[in-house]
Amino acid sequence: MTERPTVAFAKLSPPKKGSVIVLAPEGGALGEAARACDPAGILPKAFAAADFKGKLADTVEALAPQGTDYDRIAVVGAGKTAELDEQAWLKIGGMAAASAKKAKDVTVVAEVAGAEATGRDAALIGLGLLLRSYTFDKYKTRKDDDGGKKGDTKPAKFTIQCADPAAAKKAFAGLSAVGEGALLARDLVNEPANVLGPVEFAAKAKELESLGVEVTILKEKDLREIGMGALLAVAQGSVRPPRVAVMQWKGGKAKQSPVAFIGKGVVFDTGGISIKPSGGMEDMKGDMAGAAAVVGLMHALAARKAKTNAVGIIGLVENMPDGNAQRPGDIVTSLSGQTIEVINTDAEGRLVLGDLLWYCKEQHKPQFMVNLATLTGAVLVALGNFQAGMFCNDDALAERLSAAGNATGERLWRMPLGPEYDKLIDTKNADMKNTGGGRHAGAITAAQFLKRFVAETPWAHLDIAGTAMASPASEINQSWASGYGVRLLDRLVADHYEG
Ligand code: BES
Ligand code: MN
Ligand code: ZN
Numbered sequence: 001m002t003e004r005p006t007v008a009f010a011k012l013s014p015p016k017k018g019s020v021i022v023l024a025p026e027g028g029a030l031g032e033a034a035r036a037c038d039p040a041g042i043l044p045k046a047f048a049a050a051d052f053k054g055k056l057a058d059t060v061e062a063l064a065p066q067g068t069d070y071d072r073i074a075v076v077g078a079g080k081t082a083e084l085d086e087q088a089w090l091k092i093g094g095m096a097a098a099s100a101k102k103a104k105d106v107t108v109v110a111e112v113a114g115a116e117a118t119g120r121d122a123a124l125i126g127l128g129l130l131l132r133s134y135t136f137d138k139y140k141t142r143k144d145d146d147g148g149k150k151g152d153t154k155p156a157k158f159t160i161q162c163a164d165p166a167a168a169k170k171a172f173a174g175l176s177a178v179g180e181g182a183l184l185a186r187d188l189v190n191e192p193a194n195v196l197g198p199v200e201f202a203a204k205a206k207e208l209e210s211l212g213v214e215v216t217i218l219k220e221k222d223l224r225e226i227g228m229g230a231l232l233a234v235a236q237g238s239v240r241p242p243r244v245a246v247m248q249w250k251g252g253k254a255k256q257s258p259v260a261f262i263g264k265g266v267v268f269d270t271g272g273i274s275i276k277p278s279g280g281m282e283d284m285k286g287d288m289a290g291a292a293a294v295v296g297l298m299h300a301l302a303a304r305k306a307k308t309n310a311v312g313i314i315g316l317v318e319n320m321p322d323g324n325a326q327r328p329g330d331i332v333t334s335l336s337g338q339t340i341e342v343i344n345t346d347a348e349g350r351l352v353l354g355d356l357l358w359y360c361k362e363q364h365k366p367q368f369m370v371n372l373a374t375l376t377g378a379v380l381v382a383l384g385n386f387q388a389g390m391f392c393n394d395d396a397l398a399e400r401l402s403a404a405g406n407a408t409g410e411r412l413w414r415m416p417l418g419p420e421y422d423k424l425i426d427t428k429n430a431d432m433k434n435t436g437g438g439r440h441a442g443a444i445t446a447a448q449f450l451k452r453f454v455a456e457t458p459w460a461h462l463d464i465a466g467t468a469m470a471s472p473a474s475e476i477n478q479s480w481a482s483g484y485g486v487r488l489l490d491r492l493v494a495d496h497y498e499g
């Protein structure tokens with residue numbers, strides 16, 4: 001949580017000092033503005049020495065050219081000019097931040113020979129810079145060789161030079177609001193569970209009020225009165241009481257029904273009495289990534305004043321083994337009235353979400369509901385870290401989500417629902433059980449469980465267990481948490497549900 005870097009835009013003109021980053025397309029040709037930063041012509045030699053060919057996201061660093069007062073100059077590959085899409089510009093921005101290293105005064109010359117960089121392209125570079133610069137180092141008290149920050153916290157100042165800085169600035173206002181939302185989600189997911197319990201998380205949601213979001217926090221007593229028996233059953237093993245946060249952004253027409261986003265916020269998932277093995281259990285501090293994405297999204301929508309009505313609902317609980325914890329075999333009554341036999345207390349996320357989905361549908365009558373949850377290990381088996389699993393009862397919504405995923409690079413893959421899978425969660429003892437029996441189709445049976453709480457509302461469930469955390473480092477993210485879902489859902493809203 002170092003301070004964010006600042007990003008400003010300016011006209012193309014050779015910078016006087018600081019670190020300079022220029023771009024080169026595949027083939028390595030330098031544009032006019034880049035050549036003006038290299039009066040002695042050292043870059044072509046540096047390309048040859050480093051075997052740099054301008055491939056997208058490749059970088060090469062050279063000493064400061066003769067005849068300049070630069071600290072250093074670096075080049076970022078822009079790839080094939082015909083393939084310069086949104087993802088490419090983001091990656092270029094990410095790699096520009098990476099090659100800036102610890103420099104504090106950095107100029108990025110957003111010019112690619114043979115391709116016009118629009119204002120929006122330059123703004124996307126800015127978003128890439130912002131996402132890549134993120135580190136979670138608030139708990140490092142010593143300076144170390146790994147970038148430990150004590151005494152070195154001054155944020156970098158980036159200036160992006162481009163043909164139309166006014167348009168870039170305008171585009172960046174929206175993009176940076178979304179970027180901030182994604183970084184907020186990363187911060188929440190990276191935060192350890194001893195610091196971020198349900199009460200503390202709810203307080204973070206409450207902070208959105210400063211952006212004009214209406215936030216209601218439901219406490220344990222409220223949840224009991226409402227009748228969220230399934231969510232409460234998960235929470236009862238923890239000494240830390242549960243919370244549900246309801247966040248409303250009213251940027252659309254008064255009568256328009258809202259779009260709704262629901263997040264699993266298990267601040268720590270030990271598995272409960274069906275306890276998890278200890279190896280890797282620390283990762284379960286991230287079992288609230290769905291809730292974090294919803295908070296980040298609401299931040300983004302409010303910060304860019306989206307012309308839409310949106311509601312975000314998150315269920316904040318801790319799943320612990322305890323004398324008061326729920327047991328396998330317990331039968332609980334959900335808010336919907338449907339009863340659930342708890343076969344495995346580690347299948348807790350669906351208990352939380354079932355109550356939230358029903359609550360959302362009844363209270364807010366939304367146009368659609370999208371829930372995000374680190375719900376199953378099975379989705380990791382199926383899709384790895386690269387795509388989220390999507391389950392959807394509405395083809396139009398599924399199409400829109402897929403398109404938003406491809407546009408933002410936060411991709412998802414649609415997986416099946418069906419009556420044969422639904423049957424797997426039937427039980428003799430109650431209306432349903434919370435696991436599908438064996439390990440087969442584990443992500444699907446979890447989705448079938450949720451489907452029993454949405455009735456006819458268009459709905460999508462995004463299983464983000466593989467994409468929200470512990471995903472491989474990328475051009476635009478080096479942190480454990482990715483912030484997955486914020487840019488995706490902001491795009492869904494922007495493309496279809498505004499105005
Ligand atoms: N939070 C976990 C799922 C998870 C696993 C998230 C790995 C991120 C990484 C979830 O609550 C869980 O424990 N699911 C069980 C369900 C099973 C008991 C039916 C699982 O996937 O093993
Ligand atoms: Mn679990
Ligand atoms: Zn869980």
